[in-house]
Amino acid sequence: MIIRRRLWALGSRLWGGCTVLLLIVVSACASAQKMDPATCPMHAQHMKDAKHYAGVDKRGDKAMGFSHETNTHHFLMFKDGGAIQVVPNDPKDADDLKMVRDHLQMIAGMFASGDFRLPMFIHDTTVPGTQTMKKLKSEISYKYEEIPNGAQVRLTTANPKGLQAIHNFMRFQIKDHRTGDPMVVTSSR
Numbered sequence: 001m002i003i004r005r006r007l008w009a010l011g012s013r014l015w016g017g018c019t020v021l022l023l024i025v026v027s028a029c030a031s032a033q034k035m036d037p038a039t040c041p042m043h044a045q046h047m048k049d050a051k052h053y054a055g056v057d058k059r060g061d062k063a064m065g066f067s068h069e070t071n072t073h074h075f076l077m078f079k080d081g082g083a084i085q086v087v088p089n090d091p092k093d094a095d096d097l098k099m100v101r102d103h104l105q106m107i108a109g110m111f112a113s114g115d116f117r118l119p120m121f122i123h124d125t126t127v128p129g130t131q132t133m134k135k136l137k138s139e140i141s142y143k144y145e146e147i148p149n150g151a152q153v154r155l156t157t158a159n160p161k162g163l164q165a166i167h168n169f170m171r172f173q174i175k176d177h178r179t180g181d182p183m184v185v186t187s188s189r
Contacts, residue, residue, distance in 0.1 A: 059122045066099040068177075075173040077185045080156045081140070081163065082170045087150030097149070104151040108144040111153070112137065119169075123176055129169030136162040 061068055070093070074085040086104060088096040110118060114137040116130040133140055140157040155166050167185065174181045 059124065063118050063122050064099075064103050066096055066103065070096055071100060073173075073177050073179055074181050075170045075177070075179060076181060077167050077170045077183075078156075079185055079187055080158075081166050082155045083152045084155070084173070085147065085150060085152040087147070091149045101146060101151040104153050105144045108142045108153045111140075111142040111155075119173075123172075127169060128172045129165035129167070132161055132165035133169065136165070140166070 066088075070089050072087050072089060074083070074087075076083045076085065084104065084107065086100045088100060090096065107118070110116070111133070114134040116127065116134060119127045119130065136157070136159055139159045140155060140162050143154045143156070145152050145154055157163055157166065171183055173179070174183060
């Protein structure tokens, strides 16, 4: 009988402790939901980032001639350079595919001649790597290639400074276009 009472008392204390813990968790969640953006220490940065990315998307759509929402971009880094790939989300959209391929053919030609004005317009800044890529234009190859359901510009070089510039360019593109592509160098395809 004494053992039963002690177990009952212990159980009551444990249950009471769980109840208190539950109330604390619920209270914390409720106050988190009521957080005022003005009190968020990162609010200004969030708003600045949102405005920047909206500008990148708007200028990019204008410069490319197609929507970033109906196409998927990839910026890939390889041991010998990298690749800029674009594939329409709808493989049956022949118009989008033509616009993608026309745009990337134009990009290959512009980059080969050292013209990086388009990325500067899209990102509203001097894109990392472009100054070196411009200086080393004769040592970097920009080859347009059609891939299944899309196209790519394949960037290759044997010059270590050119390679670093290409990788800096790709890392910036991955971040600013929010592609989620790997930020690491892989072997070429």
